[in-house]
Amino acid sequence: MTLETTWRLMRGDELLGEIVVEEADFPWQSGRFIPQQGFAGVKPWFDESTALVDAEDYEAFDRSYDRIEESLTLVAPDGPVDGFLLHVWDDRASFRC
Template sequence: MGFVGEVWRLVRQEELLGEIVIGEADFPWLYGRFVPTEAFGEVKPWFDESRALLDAEEYDRFDKAYDRIADALSLVAPEGPVAEFLLHIKDGRAWFRWNDEPFDED
């Protein structure tokens, strides 16, 4: 799969929040440089909180915090929006996994 060099977009409805330039693919994760727009500042605290909860191994609280991201934002591949994603953004880097169908809730 030729993900390296692709540009994925993080959006809220039609508003571009940032772009991820893929630099590495290690299935199922993609890694890249995150280039935020000014609008990203409004949702950056959501990513900071979810990452802090994950680092603290507060998994139940992480799930609830991440739901806000998943419910309000979309990840758009070069081919179009993906159905489900798990995205982390920190210090200008992004890493994520995605699926064309929703993840299992089990």
């Protein structure tokens, strides 16, 4: 994968944010997260999932993450991906597909 690609986080037709990939360490990619106005509505979901991972409460994380996976779409430069794990904190994001 070429670095400096831009991925998009979507809820339906609404752009919630962009991830400018700066690092790739298979299977994970990470980079700058550029939130858009609509991201504020789902930010608490990512805050909660990060807190659960930090607490090593993986069962609760799985339940919490379901709403992210069911409500949002991660779009690669060549189109939407099926199944993804995305962490967003501050101005950074890390994901795998």
